[in-house]
Amino acid sequence: MARLRKLLEAGGLAVPGAHDSLSAVLAERAGFEAVYLSGFAFEATQLGAPDMAMSTMSELVDHAARMVEATSASVICDIDTGFGGPNSIRRTIRAFERAGVAAVQIEDQAEPKRCPFLGGRQVLPRDAAVGRVRAAVEARRSEDFLIIARTDADDISTDEIIERSRLYAEAGADLVLPMVRNLDGFPITDRRPEERMAIYADLIERIGHPVVTLDPPAGYTSEDVIALGAGMVITPLASLEAASSALIGYYGDLREHGSAEKYFDTNPKALPANLDMMRVLGLDGYLEREERAKGSLK
Template structure:
């Protein structure tokens, strides 16, 4: 049994976003055993591109491999619609397994897929959506988990629930009901309490382990676990934190011509010197170096 599967059985799991190997190491340093690699964050940090499906499967697999090798955490990876038809999806599953992914997330959007922030999402028909999940589940050769996401919130709550149930029957270990626009009303128009009630209702109606995104304002991951959620992913908060710090630094450098003002206002939590190198395992590297005879 995989560690992630076992921990999900024991209780809820939090997976913060980690867009590269360094971020994953820092997440592990903070005590997180599981991280989430979002398609948005991957394309933004590795290609400087918007979330428009620009990356290739092999680029993503290599990226996950670097994170898995460096950080030793369980990686949940967003593979969008699977990078093509049935045979491409089969290969995607196998390549992500080889890369060390503990779980992959597959969605039911039609091509070209659209980030919910952009609008214009469309989903494939039920049979095609279910076939994607069945192919993914049958293609795996390990205990890697399959997370099935539906964007059918653009249709109705009932469609979201029905698709999640069908995905579960097709082999999905967990389901992610995307709820950006539920029954014609944006989720952002709902109060935090309403959003929690919507989530609880979905968990009860779906009857299968559910994944959700960041908790509503004033609530925590534990609050979501208390209403039956199994996995809470926080895909973009760490990316926002990182880019905010970099934007502030560059603005300060432009205005003052020096790094001093910024570093005085925001003393480094982990200086880019021996402190950072030690956090990245310098002692182990030096030990291997010293084991080699010198002449």
């Protein structure tokens, strides 16, 4: 866990989404040192369901633990509102910390929480929201387990986002994530890329604490946003979009042509599902352990 804090102290960190153990391994293979498991990606891939906060704490922590086991990259997990009140939040934090997760993201939405894509989000009153963050901070056993506090107050105002972000940092959050899906009543996707970058720069400067941002605007990179002073830039769902887009193409060709040949003619296999993939997944280490065990029985 201390590794993620050290990475952040060395400078801003670009973090891709990863929805399962295989995607986490492949992200690490590409050179990323941390991955992010979003609630949307978990429910889509593991439940085949929309992002409606239907997963249980134990389902999510078990899945995150498998990702931790599969990769040395730091795993950051979205835990929505923490799965209940202060005592439940304490249990949640302890479970994810025990599983080896490096950081969790907890948000200030009221129950039932809503995915920002759906609209209709409501946030807790400030005092209650600060209490939720403080409960998460106080529950951790080690300060190397990081707490990211997200605010969904963008439907209220920019000033409210900034004030809440400051309060959450003062309550002990290591980083804050100001959502800007619908900032001051104007969808972020309707703003020009340069305007979005100006918004990020303004938020980072005015909040005055380590800030997490999502998805660099078109034409910009994570490094461009980090250069503004962001502590972390997460692209939470692009990997899920890449995977589902590939599967749509594959299944479409398979259904139409009766084989995968046409699909792979257009999309050559980057990692065949044979010994090549098994080696990426650590086959040599597994075989070596088997051989050592055989030797110990002689």
